[in-house]
Amino acid sequence: MxxxxxxxxxxxxxxxxxxxxxxxxxxxxxxxxxxxxxxxxxxxxxxxxxxxxxxxxxxxxxxxxxxxxxxxxxxxxxxxxxxxxxxxxxxxxxxxxxxxxxxxxxxxxxxxxxxxxxxLPVAGETTDRVLRLLDVQPGETLLVHGAAGGVGSVAVQVAVAAGLRVIGTAGPDNQEHVAALGATPTTYGEGLVERVRALAPEGIDAVFDVAGKGALPDSIELRGGTDRIVTIADSAAGELGVVFTGGPQQRSAERLAELADLAVQGKLRTxxxxxxxxxxxxxxxxxxxxxxxxxxxxxxx
CATH class of the missing domain: 3.90.180.10 (Medium-chain alcohol dehydrogenases, catalytic domain)
Structure with missing residues (x-):
């Protein structure tokens, strides 16, 4: 083959x-x-x-x-x-x-x-795993780095459906897309800490880094430490004391079927x-x- x-x-x-x-x-x-x-x-x-x-x-x-x-x-x-x-x-x-x-x-x-x-498979499993690790609760504010990508877009929707307020970082061309998913969008890069603080003056409760583009130091500053920050993509996690979680670990056929049903019903946008x-x-x-x-x-x- x-x-x-x-x-x-x-x-x-x-x-x-x-x-x-x-x-x-x-x-x-x-x-x-x-x-x-x-x-x-x-x-x-x-x-x-x-x-x-x-x-x-x-x-x-x-x-x-x-x-x-x-x-x-x-x-x-x-x-x-x-x-x-x-x-x-x-x-x-x-x-x-x-x-x-x-x-x-x-x-x-x-x-x-x-x-x-x-x-659906990686995005769904990764989202479920990371949200468990972050122990997010309804009403909390979650920052998602890479909110427009394959994993990030599903993470935003699942988190919003769970009652979280989500701030999602993405490139300039993807701001409207991130907003349509239910998040408050902002851009990457210099000035990120100030932009996020303006959007969430009460603070960020947890951070999910999907992008792996060097946003962990800013995330640590926003959180005031490394607690409740998880990355799936930044190999510098260990040096910074941030939790890194790798490939799919809980591969559930039942959860796959649930995600597919939500997608067919139009309740999960892919x-x-x-x-x-x-x-x-x-x-x-x-x-x-x-x-x-x-x-x-x-x-x-």
């Missing part, structure tokens, strides 16, 4: 389309014929090697933790799924490929496109920023790495 293989850390050009053996499902796994794969900023940080201090990767590897596609083979001990089922969820063996293995997947509703289905064929994974990473992406970048296989 064709897969995008990373053999050494470096720039997007290190992502190369190659022929590799098609994986065989083990106990509890299904093999998915990939229709779409999600591209996350975290993938780019893994590719570059910048996450090695907090998230080790053995090479060669196939990147990608989100998949939507059709079940192609079923391993032992799998119940409730059969060959031909349309599913989406978390890839076990890397989703930048024609086929991948998966343990935690849900059926894809007919009303949810392949592209939009693959926006945005696809751009789609690229598998062979153009390097270009997808270049676009992702440039920042200010509105929503999720998706690979199509």
């Amino acid at each position: 064709k897969a995008v293989v990373l053999e050494r850390f470096g720039g997007p050009e290190e992502l190369r389309l190659s022929e590799v053996a098609r994986p065989e499902p083990g106990p509890g796994q299904v093999r998915v014929h990939v229709r779409t794969a999600g591209v996350n900023p975290f993938d780019g940080k893994v590719r570059s090697g910048s996450m090695e201090a907090v998230f080790r990767t053995s090479l060669p590897t196939i990147l990608g933790s989100e998949v939507a596609g059709v079940v192609d083979a079923v391993g032992p001990d799998v119940t409730g799924l059969a060959v031909g089922d349309a599913v989406f969820g978390f890839a076990d063996s890397g989703s930048y490929a024609e086929y991948t293995l998966a343990t935690s997947v849900a059926r894809k509703p007919e009303g949810l496109s392949w592209e939009h289905a693959v926006t 945005t696809v920023a751009a789609t690229f064929p598998l062979a153009e994974a390097a270009e997808a990473h270049r676009v992702s790495g440039a920042g200010h992406v509105r929503g999720k970048i998706v690979l199509t296989a």
Whole structure:
């Protein structure tokens, strides 16, 4: 099968389309014929090697933790799924490929496109995990760095629905988009502390850093310490005493189904920023790495 293989850390050009053996499902796994794969900023940080201090990767590897596609083979001990089922969820063996293995997947509703289905797994799981770590409560104010991206946009909506006031940072072109998600928008960069204090003179209760673009020192100043700050993208977290949390840890098929239902009902808005064929994974990473992406970048296989 064709897969995008990373053999050494470096720039997007290190992502190369190659022929590799098609994986065989083990106990509890299904093999998915990939229709779409999600591209996350975290993938780019893994590719570059910048996450090695907090998230080790053995090479060669196939990147990608989100998949939507059709079940192609079923391993032992799998119940409730059969060959031909349309599913989406978390890839076990890397989703930048024609086929991948998966343990935690849900059926894809007919009303949810392949592209939009693959926006949900990482964003939903990460949001749930970080909000638990932050122990946010209704009425509190949450600052989200990177509010317009694939994870950030879902985090904003889930937090608002939970009764939080959200301030979301994003690029100048994404201010209206962040506002439409239910957050109070502001821009990145110099003067951030002053802008946030003007928007929330009563203070910030918690910070969720999705962007990993050097906003942690400002976040610490706003919080008056490192308590209740979590990043999923800044490798400097350890040096600053901030909590870093890595890839998906609680992969729930039931939660995936709930998110899909909310999306189909129009209660959870998902945005696809751009789609690229598998062979153009390097270009997808270049676009992702440039920042200010509105929503999720998706690979199509």
